[in-house]
Amino acid sequence: MTTVLIIVGVVVVVAIAGYFLQRGRATGAGGLKRRFGPEYDRVLARHQGDTKLAEQELGERVKRHGSISAQPLSAEARERYTARWTRVQERFVDAPEDAVAEAGDLLDELSRDRGFPETGSAEDRAEALSVHHGAHVDAYRRVHGARDGSGGTEELRKDLVGARALFDTLLGNPTGQQVERGRTDMDKQHDAKGSVTS
Known part of the structure; x- marks a missing residue:
């Protein structure tokens, strides 16, 4: 009987250790880098290279914002957002800074x-977004940072194109096709403006 209890105890300890090891891999350096x-x-x-x-810090973000689950959007809401983004891109031709601010x-x-926090600063929202959309959160920061007026038109255009990738991801669109379409539309508008002013 004692032998059975010892074996069961060892199995339980190994199972618990395996659970925490797997969890550590998911949130450890490799897991955090991927996420x-x-x-x-x-x-x-x-943090000057201090891993x-x-x-x-990133683990704390996961604890605070990892449980956010995307709220669905109705088809009508998706259409409204898409139409508004199209207007932002069109506005870029005449007022690039205003268009980028509007994109933010x-x-x-x-x-x-979609269920991300309503309150807090743009950086607070960026941190929440980074947990779920780490590849695109830099674009979010750039469109909010562009409000200081220090960027040129080409830089603002790149910021807006990058923000489009986050927009498409939040909207639920596959980013590649939508971003390319947005880039093409903006390039045409930019070229048209250049030819009118030259």
Whole structure:
């Protein structure tokens, strides 16, 4: 009987250790790098290469925002958002800074509708977005940072194209096709403006 209890105890301990080992892999360096993408490198650089501090910060983000689950959008809401983004791109031709600022506001609204936090600063929202959309969160920061007016038109165009990838992801569109279409539309508008002014 004692032997059976010892064997059962060992099996339970091994199972628990396996669980925590697997969980550690999912949130450890490799798991965090995969989850956060370029955001991992950004946080690591901010902590001057201190992996432990960077991973602690990212782990805290996962604890705070990892349970956010995307709220569905109705077909009508998707159409409204798509139409609004098209207007943002069209506005870029005449007012690039205003269009990029409007894109930031549109991303805020769309992310709230999808279940991300409503309150806090743009950086708070960026941190929440980074847990689920690490590959695109830099574009979110750039459109919010573009409000200071320091970027040229080409830089603003790149910011808007990058933001389109996050927009499509939040909307639920496959990003590749939508981003390429958005880039082509903006390039045509940019070329048309150039030919009119030259």
